[in-house]
Amino acid sequence: MKIPKHIGIIPDGNRRWAKKNGLEKHEGYKNGINQGLCAFRECQKLGVEELTFYGFTADNTKRPSIQTTSFTKACIDAVELIKKEDAQIYVAGNSLSKMFPDELKEYTKRKFFGKRGIKVNFLINYSWEWDLNIKEENKRIINTIDISRVDLIIRWGGMRRLSGFLPIQSVYSDFYVVDEFWPDYKNEHIYEAIKWYNKQDITLGG
Amino acid sequence: MKIPKHIGIIPDGNRRWAKKNGLEKHEGYKNGINQGLCAFRECQKLGVEELTFYGFTADNTKRPSIQTTSFTKACIDAVELIKKEDAQIYVAGNSLSKMFPDELKEYTKRKFFGKRGIKVNFLINYSWEWDLNIKEENKRIINTIDISRVDLIIRWGGMRRLSGFLPIQSVYSDFYVVDEFWPDYKNEHIYEAIKWYNKQDITLGG
Numbered sequence: 001m002k003i004p005k006h007i008g009i010i011p012d013g014n015r016r017w018a019k020k021n022g023l024e025k026h027e028g029y030k031n032g033i034n035q036g037l038c039a040f041r042e043c044q045k046l047g048v049e050e051l052t053f054y055g056f057t058a059d060n061t062k063r064p065s066i067q068t069t070s071f072t073k074a075c076i077d078a079v080e081l082i083k084k085e086d087a088q089i090y091v092a093g094n095s096l097s098k099m100f101p102d103e104l105k106e107y108t109k110r111k112f113f114g115k116r117g118i119k120v121n122f123l124i125n126y127s128w129e130w131d132l133n134i135k136e137e138n139k140r141i142i143n144t145i146d147i148s149r150v151d152l153i154i155r156w157g158g159m160r161r162l163s164g165f166l167p168i169q170s171v172y173s174d175f176y177v178v179d180e181f182w183p184d185y186k187n188e189h190i191y192e193a194i195k196w197y198n199k200q201d202i203t204l205g206g
Numbered sequence: 207m208k209i210p211k212h213i214g215i216i217p218d219g220n221r222r223w224a225k226k227n228g229l230e231k232h233e234g235y236k237n238g239i240n241q242g243l244c245a246f247r248e249c250q251k252l253g254v255e256e257l258t259f260y261g262f263t264a265d266n267t268k269r270p271s272i273q274t275t276s277f278t279k280a281c282i283d284a285v286e287l288i289k290k291e292d293a294q295i296y297v298a299g300n301s302l303s304k305m306f307p308d309e310l311k312e313y314t315k316r317k318f319f320g321k322r323g324i325k326v327n328f329l330i331n332y333s334w335e336w337d338l339n340i341k342e343e344n345k346r347i348i349n350t351i352d353i354s355r356v357d358l359i360i361r362w363g364g365m366r367r368l369s370g371f372l373p374i375q376s377v378y379s380d381f382y383v384v385d386e387f388w389p390d391y392k393n394e395h396i397y398e399a400i401k402w403y404n405k406q407d408i409t410l411g412g
Contacts, residue, residue, distance in 0.1 A: 090353070130349060152212075156219050181223035182218055
């Protein structure tokens with residue numbers, strides 16, 4: 001079996017899980033910490049070389065403080081768990097902001113634990129604008145400034161990947177895949193995609 | 207019904223369609239031109255404001271010339287069809303390269319046709335490196351240079367979007383969605399994702 005070298009983990013659904021289980025939204029996060037360790041160990045066993053966990057984004061920190069406190073703590077706890085393993089931990093995100101937890105500042109340079117092993121990256125107070133050094137006043141960093149944010153991407157041919165399609169404009173896009181090949185295009189595909197899009201909860205990262 | 211303002215179209219599967227129909231691979235492209243016009247007209251009818259078609263990438267031009275000639279011609283023909291409609295056409299891509307067709311150079315500034323109407327963008331000889339002005343010798347443009355390309359992204363919670371997750375490292379990632387919420391994580395999810403990943407044809411844009 002071909003093992004992906006680097007796996008990205010987007011651990012979404014904590015608040016919906018809390019609601020489903022009769023808890024307050026913010027209580028979802030602490031119920032998702034151990035799962036990160038499980039995922040880490042499974043990937044270690046499989047021989048994955050690098051893992052990136054989507055912790056929280058700069059946009060997420062605009063949520064009510066009871067939530068931001070909870071998910072920040074959950075991220076710190078997750079890092080604490082992983083540092084007891086064989087791992088190389090790196091935390092990426094805007095550490096100059098007050099939303100970045102002090103406890104994780106030491107990881108903004110990769111740190112080694114145990115027998116080293118898997119590289120584990122946590123995105124903490126991350127944003128693609130921070131990552132790409134995009135400044136409000138200098139939008140000329142991208143060539144396609146005349147192309148706006150993409151709301152819905154429809155891909156024909158069954159592949160579930162962007163293949164480099166407008167990476168900046170696609171950061172919040174909903175992604176619909178049509179299994180039929182493009183030459184078998186039918187107008188129904190567009191309708192199905194939009195029907196699906198209507199069921200999505202569009203948050204733009206908020 | 208909520209209509210997405212901007213829809214991205216990734217018209218993939220032309221070569222597989224040709225094979226399935228007993229044709230040579232390169233013959234798939236010319237059988238996908240009219241479908242672009244159909245998609246345009248449906249979106250126009252629905253009130254979509256902007257459409258972006260993924261024409262071809264700089265990576266694609268490394269394919270055999272019988273294919274590059276065919277898909278380049280198909281893109282030129284598609285633009286020719288759309289310019290007979292009410293549309294604002296813009297072609298984005300590296301027009302300094304010899305792989306960029308002369309016929310489309312005039313569209314590297316947006317041109318208006320008929321009663322204007324939908325913005326239609328074609329990505330032609332496009333690459334995300336070109337778009338982001340990333341130069342081989344200057345990789346410092348991104349902050350997370352220590353995080354490598356992501357092979358597989360697994361998202362829990364059912365949403366099909368990246369939400370800003372490492373846009374540069376994710377450009378060629380395969381994207382697997384687990385419907386269960388993160389706190390309901392099971393090790394099987396990882397195995398299912400990797401099983402699915404093994405069925406994907408990894409091309410890295412080639």
